[in-house]
Amino acid sequence: MRTELTERFGIEYPIFGFTPSEHVAAAISRAGGLGVLGCVRFNEADELNTVLEWMHENTDGKPFGVDIVMPAKIPTEGTQVDLDSLIPAEHRAFVERTLDELHVPKLPGEERVNAGVLGWLHSVARSHVDIAMEHADRYGQIKLIANALGSPPKDVIDKSHEHGVQVAALAGARAHAMHHVDAGVDIVIAQGYEAGGHTGEITSIILWPEIVDAVRGHASVLAAGGVGSGRQMAAALASGAEGVWMGSYWLTAAEYKLGSTGDGPTTIQQALLDATSHDTVRRRIYSGKPARLLKTKWTDAWDAADAPEPLPMPLQNILVSEAHARISAADDASVVAMPAGQIVGRMNAITPTAELIEDLVREYEETVARLGQTVVERSPA
Amino acid sequence: MRTELTERFGIEYPIFGFTPSEHVAAAISRAGGLGVLGCVRFNEADELNTVLEWMHENTDGKPFGVDIVMPAKIPTEGTQVDLDSLIPAEHRAFVERTLDELHVPKLPGEERVNAGVLGWLHSVARSHVDIAMEHADRYGQIKLIANALGSPPKDVIDKSHEHGVQVAALAGARAHAMHHVDAGVDIVIAQGYEAGGHTGEITSIILWPEIVDAVRGHASVLAAGGVGSGRQMAAALASGAEGVWMGSYWLTAAEYKLGSTGDGPTTIQQALLDATSHDTVRRRIYSGKPARLLKTKWTDAWDAADAPEPLPMPLQNILVSEAHARISAADDASVVAMPAGQIVGRMNAITPTAELIEDLVREYEETVARLGQTVVERSPA
Numbered sequence: 001m002r003t004e005l006t007e008r009f010g011i012e013y014p015i016f017g018f019t020p021s022e023h024v025a026a027a028i029s030r031a032g033g034l035g036v037l038g039c040v041r042f043n044e045a046d047e048l049n050t051v052l053e054w055m056h057e058n059t060d061g062k063p064f065g066v067d068i069v070m071p072a073k074i075p076t077e078g079t080q081v082d083l084d085s086l087i088p089a090e091h092r093a094f095v096e097r098t099l100d101e102l103h104v105p106k107l108p109g110e111e112r113v114n115a116g117v118l119g120w121l122h123s124v125a126r127s128h129v130d131i132a133m134e135h136a137d138r139y140g141q142i143k144l145i146a147n148a149l150g151s152p153p154k155d156v157i158d159k160s161h162e163h164g165v166q167v168a169a170l171a172g173a174r175a176h177a178m179h180h181v182d183a184g185v186d187i188v189i190a191q192g193y194e195a196g197g198h199t200g201e202i203t204s205i206i207l208w209p210e211i212v213d214a215v216r217g218h219a220s221v222l223a224a225g226g227v228g229s230g231r232q233m234a235a236a237l238a239s240g241a242e243g244v245w246m247g248s249y250w251l252t253a254a255e256y257k258l259g260s261t262g263d264g265p266t267t268i269q270q271a272l273l274d275a276t277s278h279d280t281v282r283r284r285i286y287s288g289k290p291a292r293l294l295k296t297k298w299t300d301a302w303d304a305a306d307a308p309e310p311l312p313m314p315l316q317n318i319l320v321s322e323a324h325a326r327i328s329a330a331d332d333a334s335v336v337a338m339p340a341g342q343i344v345g346r347m348n349a350i351t352p353t354a355e356l357i358e359d360l361v362r363e364y365e366e367t368v369a370r371l372g373q374t375v376v377e378r379s380p381a
Numbered sequence: 382m383r384t385e386l387t388e389r390f391g392i393e394y395p396i397f398g399f400t401p402s403e404h405v406a407a408a409i410s411r412a413g414g415l416g417v418l419g420c421v422r423f424n425e426a427d428e429l430n431t432v433l434e435w436m437h438e439n440t441d442g443k444p445f446g447v448d449i450v451m452p453a454k455i456p457t458e459g460t461q462v463d464l465d466s467l468i469p470a471e472h473r474a475f476v477e478r479t480l481d482e483l484h485v486p487k488l489p490g491e492e493r494v495n496a497g498v499l500g501w502l503h504s505v506a507r508s509h510v511d512i513a514m515e516h517a518d519r520y521g522q523i524k525l526i527a528n529a530l531g532s533p534p535k536d537v538i539d540k541s542h543e544h545g546v547q548v549a550a551l552a553g554a555r556a557h558a559m560h561h562v563d564a565g566v567d568i569v570i571a572q573g574y575e576a577g578g579h580t581g582e583i584t585s586i587i588l589w590p591e592i593v594d595a596v597r598g599h600a601s602v603l604a605a606g607g608v609g610s611g612r613q614m615a616a617a618l619a620s621g622a623e624g625v626w627m628g629s630y631w632l633t634a635a636e637y638k639l640g641s642t643g644d645g646p647t648t649i650q651q652a653l654l655d656a657t658s659h660d661t662v663r664r665r666i667y668s669g670k671p672a673r674l675l676k677t678k679w680t681d682a683w684d685a686a687d688a689p690e691p692l693p694m695p696l697q698n699i700l701v702s703e704a705h706a707r708i709s710a711a712d713d714a715s716v717v718a719m720p721a722g723q724i725v726g727r728m729n730a731i732t733p734t735a736e737l738i739e740d741l742v743r744e745y746e747e748t749v750a751r752l753g754q755t756v757v758e759r760s761p762a
Contacts, residue, residue: 210726234752237755277591374749
């Protein structure tokens, strides 16, 4: 395939695959797309460094990207104790009570996950940027840095450009896209309401062309939210996007083993395989901002009449971080806490990443050929 | 253009335009699409008869359709008094208070709109069907009967087929589409979350291919919700739909003059021109079922803490029918009560219907040509 972005990135297909799994990210890049490694799970810069080395060794020199969560507004910094003190006791009690009611065991031993995901924090995200730039210089494979929350800070954009790295940012509304362009981003990821994770109110079919029109001449657009087949990829490119950004789609990749304890689908994968397009909800309970999640007993609990209002970012994520760890360890598909888009209804088999890409491209090409046949010479007026 | 549905209906473009305006419906059919006249506003069969005669005289022999609201479950019938007695005083008081607060004048004279929209009721919808079948026999132009609420009753489907009229039904979920197919409908209108009027939770980009796959071999699919440009029409056909069903798009057609008191845009049109894609809400306040409406002071009032829960269909519509009449007469764009999809953000000019269709087709053809250029010979593996 050829679009402006395949040329710019030297990739075979304009398929940008976001995933927290280095195994999946590498497989996407090897198969001709651009794997984008989600970095929010790395609390320590060393961990990220090790994984990026692994990416280098497993991508045949192909380009890839990193996704770093840099909130547009610098959140409250300070020691963990400072942030903890901002969480109301009522909220902590609700989480404890809910986990008990859902029979989610405590973590073994004295282990306590009280750190939240530090990757949300400004200082940690900056260290991720530094590591990524070192790797960009060392191997020349890191070609994209993406930010899921608002426009990246100007110095990060400038620094990325100095290192030959393009900058992308997610937008759920036209106004956000315009802000990104003003900040100097190269690529706007237009992510519709149906997407997994953070989303706005406007759906993909509306949002994609709206943002394409808004940023034309200033940035390219990747279409996100609702892409899980070649037909949907054709719909995305029809909108004027130069490629697609997909996240949920890779969660049932065979190489995705995060949280796995053995062979076969992981607990999270089993929950995803079982879900229909109706089995997601968009709630503030994951991070403090509206994010689409798989509907489970955990999300149901937060919908109950006795549930407190979720806290603002980053406090909500700190509040639920131990719960997320306990839920992960619990191995119960009915209590999963997992971002997932409405596309989850199409995710019905564990499939190798290369095959996932091949499926997309084959159906895309079939779709374009079929559309070509709908156009006939106009009859004279 | 050519799709299975252009061939079946003998139309130039697979553009099915739903509108309560006979002027717009006729213009759509004249321009090569299929105009579908919304009949819910006709409380008397004679009114519909007169309008269908006008349609015949103004469509150059081209095919057109009618849209009739036949609830899947037969709602409570009875005298107006019976239905009125089911509406709580609290609700009536809220509506009166709200209209006063929004400075919506009472209707002139002793006029009282207490009938609700009788077109919602089973017996009235049946009389619409009878009139439509008479016209189908008389002129052979009525080729489609569509139902916005559930599967039409089996005898209506059988009768339509006897008269050479195809039957379509809206679906916001896969399960509804399967039910329509079991009932014998010919065309499923897959309408996503972003659509104006009644919608489900699943967005168009997800819903369209899901329903196409579900009903393949049993029914054709029209894609609805979020189509307001040729790019979006290409996205719809990419999904496997054989055509598009558009509603909101025609509300700013130059021929649309319902509720008009003079030249220039009507009050409703002005409200639509001013709205962005963010200016809709999906609420039960219009009919009792979730429907997407233009966000105005009227919808805001129902979102306030003191507002009652909307009533079930058909009571909610009866409750607000006088309010709707008062709001229409008030001529205040900030208090409009109007179904509209998120596509309203693209509706920024009053445009003749023929030009609206020409714009769609031109951009569609450009889009298909552009997509064709993205497909290149694959490099050897």
